[in-house]
Amino acid sequence: MxxxxxxxxxxxxxxxxxxxxxxxxxxxFRGYPAKLHETWPKVTILMVARNESKILQACLHAFEKIDYPSDQLEIILADDHSEDNTGEILKQWIDGKPYAQLVSIESYIENKAVNGKANALAQMIPNASGEYLLFTDADCIVPGSWVKSMVNAATIEGDDKVKKRFKKQKPRGLVTGITQVEGLGFLAKMQNIDWLFTLGMVKVLSDTGQQVTTMGNNMLISKEAYLSVGGFGEVGFSMTEDFQIAKAIHAKGFEAIHLVSQENMVTTQAERSFAALLMQRKRWMYGAMxxxxxxxxxxxxxxxxxxxxxxxxxxxxxxxxxxxxxxxxxxxxxxxxxxxxxxxxxxxxxxxxxxxxxxxxxxxxxxxxxxxxxxxxxxxxx
Known part of the structure; x- marks a missing residue:
C-alpha cells in the first residue's frame, strides 16, 4: 500500500x-421530556470554591433563582483553603438561608490520594441529606430550571431502546448536563464551539450506550450510586475526579445518561489565555487517556x-x-x-x-x- x-x-x-x-x-438523539411530579425528591447542590472571589457572586445569585420546592432543596458550599476573601463571601451568602450550609475543609483525608476538589467533595457529601447530588463549579451560572431538568432526567422511566438493550432496566445513577462557555473575544468564542462540539460527540456515544465521561460542573449523581462506590475518597487519584467516579459508577451497573437541552445548560467562564487553556486541556488529557x-x-x-x-x-x-x-x-x-x-x-x-x-x-x-x-x-x- x-x-x-x-x-x-x-x-x-x-x-x-x-x-x-x-x-x-x-x-x-435521546431526549427526556419534562413530566409533572406530585412530590419532588430531596436534592443537595454541592459547590467547592477556591480563590473565586472575583466571579463567585454570579454563581451564588443564580442559586437564588432556582425553581425547586424550597423544602426539598439543600445547598452545601465549601471554601477550599482560599487565599482571597472567597470564604467571607460564602459566609455572608448563607446567612439567613436555612437550606444552605458552609463546610470547613480540613487537610487531606488521611491515607487517601485524591486531588483538591475530590478531597473537598468527599468531606462535604456526608452532610448531604438529598436523594440526588448535584454538582457545579464556582465559575458557573446555572439556569433556574436546572435542578428540575436534571432530576427529571434521573427519575423518568427508560425508553424502549434501553429496555431492549437490557433485560432489566438499570438504575439511573448519573446524569451529565450540557455546558456552554461565556466570555468576550476570539478565544472565548472558539472555546464555546469546542466545548459544544466535544460534548456533542459525548452525547452521540452516550445515546448508543457507551460510557464516555461526565462534566463535574454540570453533573447529577444519585446518593445510592455515590455510596455504592465509596465516594470520591475511595475511587483513587485522578486529575479528572468527575471521570473517575463516573467510571466507577458505571462499573457498578448504574445507567449513565447525557441530557442536552436549554433547560439544563450551565454557563461557565472561558479560560482567558491560551496558556491557561492548554493547562486545562492537559488536565483533561489525563482522563481521555x-x-x-x-x-x-x-x-x-x-x-x-x-x-x-x-x-x-x-x-x-x-x-x-x-x-x-x-x-x-x-x-x-x-x-x-x-x-x-x-x-x-x-x-x-x-x-x-x-x-x-x-x-x-x-x-x-x-x-x-x-x-x-x-x-x-x-x-x-x-
Whole structure:
C-alpha cells in the first residue's frame, strides 16, 4: 500500500466518523421530556470554591433563582483553603438561608490520594441529606430550571431502546448536563464551539450506550450510586475526579445518561489565555487517556487529520483541499445541529476560524500533555 493510499484512507475514516455523528445525532438523539411530579425528591447542590472571589457572586445569585420546592432543596458550599476573601463571601451568602450550609475543609483525608476538589467533595457529601447530588463549579451560572431538568432526567422511566438493550432496566445513577462557555473575544468564542462540539460527540456515544465521561460542573449523581462506590475518597487519584467516579459508577451497573437541552445548560467562564487553556486541556488529557481503546482511536483520528491532509496536499493539491473542505462542511453542520438544539447561532466566519483553532489546539494539547512538567490547577501543582 502506497503512502498516498494510507493518507486517503486515514482522511476518509475521519469523514466517515463525522458522517456517523451527524446521522446518529439526527436519528438516535435521546431526549427526556419534562413530566409533572406530585412530590419532588430531596436534592443537595454541592459547590467547592477556591480563590473565586472575583466571579463567585454570579454563581451564588443564580442559586437564588432556582425553581425547586424550597423544602426539598439543600445547598452545601465549601471554601477550599482560599487565599482571597472567597470564604467571607460564602459566609455572608448563607446567612439567613436555612437550606444552605458552609463546610470547613480540613487537610487531606488521611491515607487517601485524591486531588483538591475530590478531597473537598468527599468531606462535604456526608452532610448531604438529598436523594440526588448535584454538582457545579464556582465559575458557573446555572439556569433556574436546572435542578428540575436534571432530576427529571434521573427519575423518568427508560425508553424502549434501553429496555431492549437490557433485560432489566438499570438504575439511573448519573446524569451529565450540557455546558456552554461565556466570555468576550476570539478565544472565548472558539472555546464555546469546542466545548459544544466535544460534548456533542459525548452525547452521540452516550445515546448508543457507551460510557464516555461526565462534566463535574454540570453533573447529577444519585446518593445510592455515590455510596455504592465509596465516594470520591475511595475511587483513587485522578486529575479528572468527575471521570473517575463516573467510571466507577458505571462499573457498578448504574445507567449513565447525557441530557442536552436549554433547560439544563450551565454557563461557565472561558479560560482567558491560551496558556491557561492548554493547562486545562492537559488536565483533561489525563482522563481521555483512560478511555476505552476504541474511543481513544476516534480521538486520535481527529488529531491525525491535520498531518494526513497536509501530506495529501503535497502530492495531490486538489484532492487534499477537497477532502479538507468536505471535513469542514460535515464538522460545521454537526456543530450547527448542536447549537440549534440549544437555541444558539454561529457565524460562518467563526466556523472557518474554529477549524484552524481546533486542529492547532489539538496538537498543542498533545505536546503539552507529554511535556515533562507539572499540572497547575486552582493554584496547586500535581
Amino acid at each position: 502506497t503512502l498516498v493510499a494510507i493518507e486517503i484512507i486515514g482522511v476518509m475514516l475521519v469523514l466517515t466518523q463525522l458522517l456517523f455523528l451527524i446521522i446518529l445525532w439526527s436519528t438516535n 483512560r478511555l476505552p481503546f476504541k474511543l481513544k482511536l476516534l480521538l486520535a483520528l481527529q488529531a491525525l487529520f491535520l498531518p494526513l491532509v497536509i501530506l495529501l496536499l503535497i502530492n495531490y493539491v486538489f484532492l487534499g483541499w477537497l477532502f479538507w473542505f468536505a471535513k469542514w462542511c460535515m464538522q460545521s453542520f454537526f456543530i450547527i445541529l448542536i447549537q440549534r438544539k440549544l437555541g444558539q447561532k454561529v457565524s460562518l466566519l467563526n466556523l472557518i476560524l474554529f477549524e484552524i483553532y481546533y486542529l492547532f489546539t489539538a496538537w498543542a494539547t498533545i505536546v503539552c500533555y507529554f511535556w515533562p512538567s507539572n499540572t497547575t490547577w486552582k493554584g496547586r501543582r500535581y
